[in-house]
Amino acid sequence: MERPFTFINSAMSADGKISTKERKQVRISGQIDFNRMDKLRAGSDAVMVGIGTVLADDPSLTVKSAELKEERIAAGKDENPARVVVDSKARTPVDADIFKKGEGKRIILISESAPADKVALLKKQATIVVAGKDSVDLKQAMSELKTQGIDRLMVEGGATLNWGMISNGLVDEIYTFLGNLIIGGKTAPTFTDGEGFSEKEIQKLELIDADKMEDGILIKWKVLANSKQ
Numbered sequence: 001m002e003r004p005f006t007f008i009n010s011a012m013s014a015d016g017k018i019s020t021k022e023r024k025q026v027r028i029s030g031q032i033d034f035n036r037m038d039k040l041r042a043g044s045d046a047v048m049v050g051i052g053t054v055l056a057d058d059p060s061l062t063v064k065s066a067e068l069k070e071e072r073i074a075a076g077k078d079e080n081p082a083r084v085v086v087d088s089k090a091r092t093p094v095d096a097d098i099f100k101k102g103e104g105k106r107i108i109l110i111s112e113s114a115p116a117d118k119v120a121l122l123k124k125q126a127t128i129v130v131a132g133k134d135s136v137d138l139k140q141a142m143s144e145l146k147t148q149g150i151d152r153l154m155v156e157g158g159a160t161l162n163w164g165m166i167s168n169g170l171v172d173e174i175y176t177f178l179g180n181l182i183i184g185g186k187t188a189p190t191f192t193d194g195e196g197f198s199e200k201e202i203q204k205l206e207l208i209d210a211d212k213m214e215d216g217i218l219i220k221w222k223v224l225a226n227s228k229q
């Protein structure tokens with residue numbers, strides 16, 4: 001199956017949390033890291049999040065730097081990479097910031113179980129891709145994104161989508177900023193939630209790089225092939 005080159009970028013606390021127990025977005029990294037994230041967005045064909053992140057954070061997922069936006073336009077691209085939401089039941093609010101802010105394509109990945117009335121509303125603002133019966137089949141969805149010309153995909157979480165992508169063998173690299181705070185809370189989302197691997201299935205990584213950045217560390221990992229997937 002052909003799929004895009006895919007990386008996850010995330011910011012987590014020193015105890016591995018990506019937001020609070022109330023699932024409220026926390027400023028974990030500083031401006032240098034946000035600028036790095038902006039460059040990653042600008043260099044990608046699409047930026048993808050799960051519906052949980054849209055409902056919790058309402059991110060715009062736009063490129064913020066005027067210079068980076070101009071570079072994309074000069075290269076014949078849209079100002080922003082395509083914004084993709086994994087949303088089995090078409091719950092993305094029609095007034096979400098991904099629709100209100102910035103130019104560019106929006107893609108909502110849904111399943112066959114999505115209510116027709118909600119799909120009809122989203123169709124006015126986004127390309128709808130159906131993949132999977134009850135919930136989005138991520139392998140099928142990634143193959144569809146590739147067909148639509150997305151060669152480089154940035155995943156920005158959250159915890160459940162990260163698990164879905166990694167456990168299906170759909171991620172090539174992971175970039176995590178580890179910040180200088182403890183969030184705690186057994187219900188606070190971690191970098192990967194979901195079902196979890198049993199011991200024999202654990203996903204192995206190869207360290208590409210680790211750099212001190214602001215008051216934390218930026219760690220880059222390569223995801224190794226996993227015979228269990």
Ligand SMILES: NC(=O)C1=CN([C@@H]2O[C@H](COP(=O)(O)OP(=O)(O)OC[C@H]3O[C@@H](n4cnc5c(N)ncnc54)[C@H](OP(=O)(O)O)[C@@H]3O)[C@@H](O)[C@H]2O)C=CC1
Pocket residue numbers: 009010011012018019020022023024025026028049050051052053054056057086087088089091135136137138156157158159160161162163164165189193
């Ligand atoms: N610090 C950071 O870098 C970041 C932090 N966050 C935080 O993460 C939290 C959100 O994470 P979370 O609640 O886990 O939500 P996610 O953003 O991971 O979205 C999860 C949802 O995606 C949908 N989905 C559809 N198909 C699949 C599939 N095959 N595999 C996995 N998910 C699928 C499911 O909803 P459905 O069944 O309805 O389709 C699922 O509940 C927020 O608190 C946010 O602040 C988010 C991004 C970055």
Ligand SMILES: Nc1nc(O)c(N)c(N[C@@H]2O[C@H](COP(=O)(O)O)[C@@H](O)[C@H]2O)n1
Pocket residue numbers: 010011025026027028029030033034037053057058059060061062156157177
């Ligand atoms: N890199 C990074 N550092 C943090 O401290 C963060 N809290 C996040 N969160 C991500 O940023 C998204 C917001 O995007 P917009 O500014 O709305 O475009 C949010 O949804 C998380 O993906 N990232």
